[in-house]
Amino acid sequence: xxxxxxxxxxxxxxxxxxxxxxxxxxxxxxxxxxxxxxxxxxxxxxxxxxxxxxxxxxxxxxxxxxxxxxxxxxxxxxxxxxxxxxxxxxxxxxxxxxxxxxxxxxxxxxxxxxxxxxxxxxxxxxxxxxxxxxxxxxxxxxxxxxxxxxxxxxxxxxxxxxxxxxxxxxxxxxxxxxxxxxxxxxxxxxxxxxxxxxxxxxxxxxxxxxxxxxxxxxxxxxxxxxxxxxxxxxxxxxxxxxxxxxxxxxxxxxxxxxxxxxxxxxxxxxxxxxxxxxxxxxxxxxxxxx
Numbered sequence: 001x002x003x004x005x006x007x008x009x010x011x012x013x014x015x016x017x018x019x020x021x022x023x024x025x026x027x028x029x030x031x032x033x034x035x036x037x038x039x040x041x042x043x044x045x046x047x048x049x050x051x052x053x054x055x056x057x058x059x060x061x062x063x064x065x066x067x068x069x070x071x072x073x074x075x076x077x078x079x080x081x082x083x084x085x086x087x088x089x090x091x092x093x094x095x096x097x098x099x100x101x102x103x104x105x106x107x108x109x110x111x112x113x114x115x116x117x118x119x120x121x122x123x124x125x126x127x128x129x130x131x132x133x134x135x136x137x138x139x140x141x142x143x144x145x146x147x148x149x150x151x152x153x154x155x156x157x158x159x160x161x162x163x164x165x166x167x168x169x170x171x172x173x174x175x176x177x178x179x180x181x182x183x184x185x186x187x188x189x190x191x192x193x194x195x196x197x198x199x200x201x202x203x204x205x206x207x208x209x210x211x212x213x214x215x216x217x218x219x220x221x222x223x224x225x226x227x228x229x230x231x232x233x234x235x236x237x238x239x240x241x242x243x244x245x246x247x248x249x250x251x252x253x254x255x256x257x258x259x260x261x262x263x264x265x266x267x268x269x270x271x272x273x274x275x276x277x278x279x280x281x282x283x284x285x286x287x288x289x290x
């Protein structure tokens with residue numbers, strides 16, 4: 001995890017734990033899906049699946065366009081998913097701030113930009129990026145209790161330029177093709193989302209539900225744990241008998257003479273044992289087991 005300039009960049013493996021610790025103060029019930037179109041895999045100078053351009057240069061470049069060209073007050077999106085699977089958080093447009101994603105549809109939403117141009121005959125999404133997309137959306141649905149369906153996880157292409165929801169991607173009416181006419185290798189329609197994108201998120205969310213996220217103990221939990229350890233130690237101390245009880249002496253004498261197959265004593269320490277120990281060896285001795 002690295003913070004630089006206006007962004008916090010983390011690996012996919014760090015995202016869920018980071019998200020669980022965030023305090024969300026605004027009501028969020030919708031997740032937007034966008035591709036950047038530009039920057040894309042070409043502008044990122046991809047070579048053998050690895051971008052040659054520094055990720056923070058890419059992120060700050062987008063922010064500069066949003067702030068100085070679009071005249072927005074900050075980066076438009078709350079989050080960005082890089083082609084290598086890393087996840088960037090916009091510090092100037094964090095999760096508690098309304099994004100600039102879909103006109104008149106931003107309140108109660110999180111805007112997520114996916115680096116790349118996923119219109120047909122353009123970028124082919126990397127496996128790392130695809131895995132992170134599924135993971136990020138599933139984690140957000142888990143954290144915010146957002147239903148996994150096309151009413152709550154929406155493509156930009158399903159809205160007009162004024163923000164009216166269409167029944168589907170409709171060329172000539174949709175504001176953009178975003179997140180791409182070949183997103184997920186299938187397309188940007190509601191049907192293709194329900195065929196591939198939405199089921200993938202559901203599957204990942206189910207996997208997350210079967211996992212336990214390790215959380216550090218709070219101060220109160222640590223105190224309670226230390227008190228419990230002391231109680232156990234105290235009970236152990238009280239159970240120790242300094243003297244061998246008379247009833248157990250015959251069993252102790254017999255065990256003291258016994259050797260293992262290597263010639264070592266079976267019983268090295270006879271004093272300072274618990275009453276349970278003396279009771280058990282007495283029963284075994286009287287049963288003729290040694």
